[in-house]
Amino acid sequence: MDTSIQIFDTTLRDGTQGEKVAFSAEDKLRIAQQLDAFGIDYIEGGWPGSNPRDMEFFELASEATFNHAKIVAFGSTCRAGSAPEDDRNLNLLVEADTPAVAIFGKSWLLHVEKALQISAEENLGIIRDSIRFLKEHGKEVIYDAEHFFDGYKANPEYTLATIEAAASAGADTIALCDTNGGTLPHEVAEIVMDVQEKIDTPIGIHAHNDCELGVANAIVAVQNGCVHVQGTVNGYGERCGNTNLCSLIPNLQLKQDFRCIPDENMEQLTALSRFVSEVANLNPDIRQPYVGRSAFAHKGGIHVSAVMKNEETYEHIRPHAVGNQRRVLVSDLSGKSNINYKAEQLGLELDQYGEHAKEIVQKLKQLENKGYQFEAAEGSFELLVKKMTGDWEEFFTLEGFRIIVEKNVSGSCRTEASLRLKVNDQLEHCAAEGNGPVHALDKALRKALHKFYPEINDMHLNDYKVRVLNEKDGTGADVRVLIDSAEHGKSWGTVGVSHNIIDASWQALTDSFSYYLARQQKEVHQKEAI
Numbered sequence: 001m002d003t004s005i006q007i008f009d010t011t012l013r014d015g016t017q018g019e020k021v022a023f024s025a026e027d028k029l030r031i032a033q034q035l036d037a038f039g040i041d042y043i044e045g046g047w048p049g050s051n052p053r054d055m056e057f058f059e060l061a062s063e064a065t066f067n068h069a070k071i072v073a074f075g076s077t078c079r080a081g082s083a084p085e086d087d088r089n090l091n092l093l094v095e096a097d098t099p100a101v102a103i104f105g106k107s108w109l110l111h112v113e114k115a116l117q118i119s120a121e122e123n124l125g126i127i128r129d130s131i132r133f134l135k136e137h138g139k140e141v142i143y144d145a146e147h148f149f150d151g152y153k154a155n156p157e158y159t160l161a162t163i164e165a166a167a168s169a170g171a172d173t174i175a176l177c178d179t180n181g182g183t184l185p186h187e188v189a190e191i192v193m194d195v196q197e198k199i200d201t202p203i204g205i206h207a208h209n210d211c212e213l214g215v216a217n218a219i220v221a222v223q224n225g226c227v228h229v230q231g232t233v234n235g236y237g238e239r240c241g242n243t244n245l246c247s248l249i250p251n252l253q254l255k256q257d258f259r260c261i262p263d264e265n266m267e268q269l270t271a272l273s274r275f276v277s278e279v280a281n282l283n284p285d286i287r288q289p290y291v292g293r294s295a296f297a298h299k300g301g302i303h304v305s306a307v308m309k310n311e312e313t314y315e316h317i318r319p320h321a322v323g324n325q326r327r328v329l330v331s332d333l334s335g336k337s338n339i340n341y342k343a344e345q346l347g348l349e350l351d352q353y354g355e356h357a358k359e360i361v362q363k364l365k366q367l368e369n370k371g372y373q374f375e376a377a378e379g380s381f382e383l384l385v386k387k388m389t390g391d392w393e394e395f396f397t398l399e400g401f402r403i404i405v406e407k408n409v410s411g412s413c414r415t416e417a418s419l420r421l422k423v424n425d426q427l428e429h430c431a432a433e434g435n436g437p438v439h440a441l442d443k444a445l446r447k448a449l450h451k452f453y454p455e456i457n458d459m460h461l462n463d464y465k466v467r468v469l470n471e472k473d474g475t476g477a478d479v480r481v482l483i484d485s486a487e488h489g490k491s492w493g494t495v496g497v498s499h500n501i502i503d504a505s506w507q508a509l510t511d512s513f514s515y516y517l518a519r520q521q522k523e524v525h526q527k528e529a530i
């Protein structure tokens, strides 16, 4: 039995119908090339009749090389009352110069009568005529039966007649669309089975995620005979999105016998997902199954303890199978297993210190109780462990700092920080102005450290977050500051907690510098040892 499933990616078309998703023509080309390399069969690039950017994409795509995928141009059936050869939209589909086109037509009488405002017969006519026209121009035609499931539930005879019209006109594939995303898996299964009995043309599924069932509906459709699935990377798409290919593909290929992409490409899945979110300029969803940063992140002590003994205890697949990785989070839900695992990852040998793991767990829980959070502050966690295990020498110590913020009647604001710091037994006294107090402190600290540690020029602050911990105390509340710093693509997080926002920032800031300097020192020692 042939178990291959055609994967039709519509990230560049339906994906861009999602809120906040937009790509330039060049972005689309970059994504299309990644999708091709990943082994996607069809890449729907956009609607040439919609806007100049999509037209530009098809021009760029016609000059690019795709080794596996077919590029698809998307549009609708012709307008009622106009012959296909006079229809601008259909002519632009032909001119897009792609081997395949996808057109959507109406399946649901409600749409025929209310949206198109034409008769049921006329609708069958425009479906037939549009497909015939495209076939006469040598195109492979994928017919998207819009609102197929809703139409079928309202009037199965008419809805089936629309896809019979498409099949008789030569459509190569008929994709049954759950356009409003409201159909349940058992309904998809029954309807797909019925269509299978009545239509010889290969059928596919295009599902939306309004009931969080985009992936589930695509799976049952495949289990009941669909051989073609449409979806998007990360599930981007109109309203709540489309079938998420990043979940669907491993669900079909790793857990069942269906084949969607070459096996060896599965490890590229996480990279593909993150590449697309990067180009879309959207934060990746950490909780996304398979590819999210938290997909294999273990927090509960019981889980970590078991995973260290056997990963299958709390992992449904090997993270590497999809190019993701296991993470162990450290928090007040940790046990000593979390600490041991994390320490091992950081190259810290806790075993030699015997009881240290238990002490660290206790300290950690106390600190988390005060509002510290180490999950996203691995830099501070490493410093804590080193300090508690006696494996630490300070790079600098604070003698004191003072910050002045002046606001005058013109509205302008001036901030200056002055700092006294001991570095290598020398007292450094530096001052700097900044946009705000933390910026001024950061600059003064850099000034003081630079002559001892010039490498600090290579690190910078990526992100700075403040969280009020006990809101009811208003402006007197404790705050947690999380700082994300980076150097040449490597990043680390640090944390500080205080009732004073400047003090919390100082803790996170100095942890960030200390962590970085310790890492640099370790790299130098490692190089010297070689």
Ligand SMILES: CC(=O)SCCNC(=O)CCNC(=O)[C@H](O)C(C)(C)COP(=O)(O)OP(=O)(O)OC[C@H]1O[C@@H](n2cnc3c(N)ncnc32)[C@H](O)[C@@H]1OP(=O)(O)O
Pocket: 014, 017, 047, 049, 050, 051, 076, 077, 078, 079, 080, 104, 105, 106, 115, 116, 146, 179, 238
């Ligand atoms: C289910 C889906 O996702 S379908 C894809 C939806 N995607 C998009 O709409 C994004 C791109 N769309 C666009 O750029 C524009 O809507 C265009 C260029 C296609 C059309 O713009 P306009 O001509 O200004 O029309 P407008 O968007 O207001 O309305 C759509 C028209 O298409 C008609 N139409 C809708 N579906 C079909 C169809 N399958 N076949 C023929 N005509 C259709 C509507 O009846 C309406 O006609 P009317 O102008 O006579 O009322």
Ligand SMILES: CC(=O)C(=O)O
Pocket: 014, 104, 144, 145, 146, 147, 177, 178, 179, 180, 206, 208
């Ligand atoms: C065609 C399409 O995008 C839909 O029906 O949802």
